[in-house]
Amino acid sequence: MTKLLLSLHVLAAIVAVGPVTVAASMFPPAARRAGAGEPGTVRLLHRICRVYAGAGIAVPLLGFATASAMGVLGDAWLIASIVLTAAAAGVLALAVLPRQEELVERLDGGAVAERTATVRLAMLTGVFNLLWAAVTVLMILRPGSTTGA
Template sequence: MTKFLLAVHVLAAIVAVGPVTVAASMFPPVARRALAAPDDPGATGTLQLLHRICRVYAVVGVVVPVFGFATASEMGVLGSAWLIVSVALTALAALVLAALVLPGQTAFVEGGGTVRQTARLAMFTGMFNLLWATVTILMIVRPGSTTGA
């Protein structure tokens, strides 16, 4: 059962978090292009699509920690420091996405937004991506784990 849960957890992370990471990273440059050419319907449509991808896959991404907790419980590592740090960083990544990235994207999609805001949005997106990269590394390395690497 552990292998099944771990496989679902990893696949869910790839399928759910991957698209958010890529779409969120693409959003600020497209927003800058849209600001430079406000009459370009292609840029506006692309912004809407990228924002929709981020919103939908953010919701789908909830299954990642659900299966992560199930896997950790099955493995008996719920109290491990590497897992607790990973959970905290995952929660922080979700907070950055929900409170900073998605609202910043919404401002652009709804017709607002400035060049300065694209820089802030790029910074918040970078923070989100860095948090997920750190969680991924912790999940692979598992410092101090007795379950093997």
């Protein structure tokens, strides 16, 4: 059962988190290139981020089930991963997605995306991506791993 849960957890991370990190990274430059009143690509990237962020809820749920089956719920590396995952989710939900929405609305309204807004969004997206990278590293290099790595 542990192998099945771990496989589902990894697949959910790849399928759900991967598209968010890519689409969110593509959003700021696409917003800068978008003409006023022409936010088609930007709107699509924002939708991808929103939909896959929702699907990403499966990742920590499957992670908790996997950790419970492995008996590692109290391990420091897992607690650190949980904190980093919560931070990444907070950055996405409270900073990245709302700023994307604001830029889409500005472009829909006929305005252009201000460079400062897209630069800030790119920075926040980078923080989100770095948090996920740190979680990934912890998942691979976890202390006490039985993989021998």
